[in-house]
Amino acid sequence: MIEKAADRAGGIPRFSFADDAPGPQGAVAQWLETVHLLFDAEPLRPPGEGFAATLRAFKLGPMLIGRARAQAQRFIRDNPVLARGGCDWLLIQFYVTGGYRGTTSHGPINVRAGDISMLDLACTLSTEADDFDNINIIIPRALLASRMPVGANLHGLVLRRELGFTKVLQRHMLAIDEFVDELDALQSEALVDGTLALLSAAFAQAIPGPAGSTGSTDAIAMAIRRHIDTNLANPKLGVASIAAHFGVSRATLYRLVAPLGGISDYIRRARLQRAYADLWQTDGQSGRVSVVARRWGFGSEATFARLFKATYGVCPSKARKSERHFEPSREIANPVVHWMRSNWQA
The missing domain is CATH 1.10.10.60 (Homeodomain-like)
Structure with a gap:
């Protein structure tokens, strides 16, 4: 089921997704349609074992934030995906459980439960994820890159779970997910600056400075x-x-x-x-x-x-x-496509 929440007065746009399409393949198709602006996805379990996934997403100022729970799958972001989904964005992922491994256009990547990664959506990747529960933040590139060290390669950065700053950021992301229903539009806008400050400070720690820099x-x-x-x-x-x-x-x-x-x-x-x-x-x-x-x-x-x-x-x-051509069935059967695209560009 895909449900777009009726906005309260002054509320924030949001939607939820549950894999209740009839039959295991219906659930898979519904999920693939939901994520297709970001990735080509492929479940890793045999078709006969079924498929389960849920997603809740909302718009926090200029950022899109969502919590997803799904079974193991392969995620691919290649040039055709870039062409249909846009690329001027950064994706922050906190894996509450599960993790993923694979390659990006800048090299190998390995993310464990508790780690927080940054992916540049202008770049390609191919990864395999375990059964997972993660929190995702999609941010316009200009909002975060302008706060980072000059020339920093942001694609594939990983904050390890053992670091103190990572633990602070974990709790911040969990708190946003937990209390978003209590926020109105004005409060959500005020929260954006704090979130950007935390993200930039945390990931700046993961970027080694050039020798001799002052x-x-x-x-x-x-x-x-x-x-x-x-x-x-x-x-x-x-x-x-x-x-x-x-x-x-x-x-x-x-x-x-x-x-x-x-x-x-x-x-x-x-x-x-x-x-x-x-x-x-x-x-x-x-x-x-x-x-x-x-x-x-x-x-x-x-x-x-x-x-x-x-x-x-x-x-x-x-x-x-x-x-850009999208299959009519996706536009009709999955209003998430409309919601994502409209909020993606807003």
Whole structure:
């Protein structure tokens, strides 16, 4: 059963899911439809053993939060999933019970019960999860990445359960799940800043700083990153313009932002992410490939199309809102698809 809660006056949007479709395969199909914006999923138990899953989700300000309980399954996020579900988000997962293991585009990952992981939804992964109970937070990338160390690789970060900060974050996430029904919209908005502060502080501890870094150099590096992120639409943005803006030599600039993996590469990746978000969310004239390419500083539509396909596996024209096709049966039979998509973009 999929139930969208009737919002109280000033309440927050929410829905719940229970696998009550007739027959084991009906339950599986209902679950796969529910998660298909995030993953392609495949139950690991033989079909004859049945399948069980529940999910409760709600919108906390700009974040989507949900608690899921399900049997063992494989989760895949590849380029086709990126194309249909969007990528400008981060996924935080606290495994209350169970865990998962597998590979991400940045290397292997192993998460145990009690661990908290971060996954970048612009990146790919393939994992296998045990029977699990987990709490998930989906956050717009800009809200959290701006609080993290410059150039930090966020995909596949894991906070181990033994750490004190992890235990604090565990209790915070459990408290949100337990008391969300007592929150109104204004209270939920106020809780967002505290949640972001806790997440950024906890995960920052898991990122090793570069050798020889100091508070002053980290501050300069963060200022450089902010400058880049706010000027991505400027086609003249590059090493020379950034060095001139901050009054440093190219050699000093390269040293300060070494964690970015190269200034030109970082600018290109960031522009592609912004372009993908525009194509995914817009349509009409403003969503034309040529318009989006120019908007994010790409001098040539052909170059943009080549880089986009190399990164995401689809042509930019296929990522446009009007070109994304979803099976009508999913839209009709599973209102979670509508709920997720509308709140995903809100």
